[in-house]
Amino acid sequence: MFRNQYDSDVTVWSPQGRLHQVEYAVEAMKQGSATVGIKSETHAVIVALKRAQNELCSHQKKIYEIDTHSGVSIAGLLSDGRILARFLQTECSSWRWDYKLPIPMKKLAEAMQLKLQANTQYYGRRPFGVGLLVAGYDKDGAHIIQTDPSAEVVSMLGTSIGSRSQSARTYLERHVDEFEKSTPEQLIVHALLALRDTLPAEENLSAQNTSIGIVGKDMPFKIIEDELVQTHLDQVATHPRNITAPGSGAAPAAGRQSPAPGGAGAPEPMQQ
Secondary structure, rough: OOOOHHOOOOOOOHHHHOOHHHHHHHHHHHHHHEEEEEEEEEEEEEEEEEEEOOOOOOOOOOOEEEEEOOEEEEEEEEEHHHHHHHHHHHHHHHHHHHHHHOOOOHHHHHHHHHHHHOOOOOOOOOOOOOEEEEEEEEEOOOEEEEEEEOOOOOEEEEEEEEEOHHHHHHHHHHHHHHHOOOOOOHHHHHHHHHOOOOOOOOOOOOOOOEEEEEOOOOEEEEEOHHHHHHHHHHHHHOOOOOOOOOOOOOOOOOOOEEEOEOOOOOOHHHOO
């Protein structure tokens, strides 16, 4: 019903009770390259698919360290993802300056929730067109926290966001009972198998287009890229690939979903 009359500003509701600007931002997240996050009792892993515009370009960075105990992967607009990654880095460093300790993941989730929500409520702003998967470890164990542009922030056992992410979530739902007792190496293999399912049949994971981030008990956050990824990809190659038509969408899934600790059309060249 005359959508263009109601989508020019984030504070204008349509007659159907929808905020079209928020929906557009969610769509931008869905079109970004996929990222997957899973956790066990002691470790959390995020893996991401990097894009390159053509063979002459380097692949875009998808995983960022935000503190020694946490990191983030993004799906959606590259510029928005960098802004939020810097925001999280600032929150972590400020907490360390004040308390001489790493920030609890509960507090980090609350800060992210308020940051995202503000841009859905004030005139003259727009929602961030990016989704985040935050992996972290604190005194309460390992965490995977998922965000989306509507300011929904939830804690997950395993999840995937981005393009064709439904196929990855299907894999995670089938194997979610195995994650709790998995070793870090097994978690990485599970995450890569789920990420591989988001690719078309003619493509595959490689050392150039795959990034891995891992954090856990007695293990500071570490990013594995380039040649260091190949060892893990060799393990994935031993598992036969189930060639199916990947789905699409970015709704949270993969097993049980619980509240986050402490709370509740984009330009293609800019997406990652």
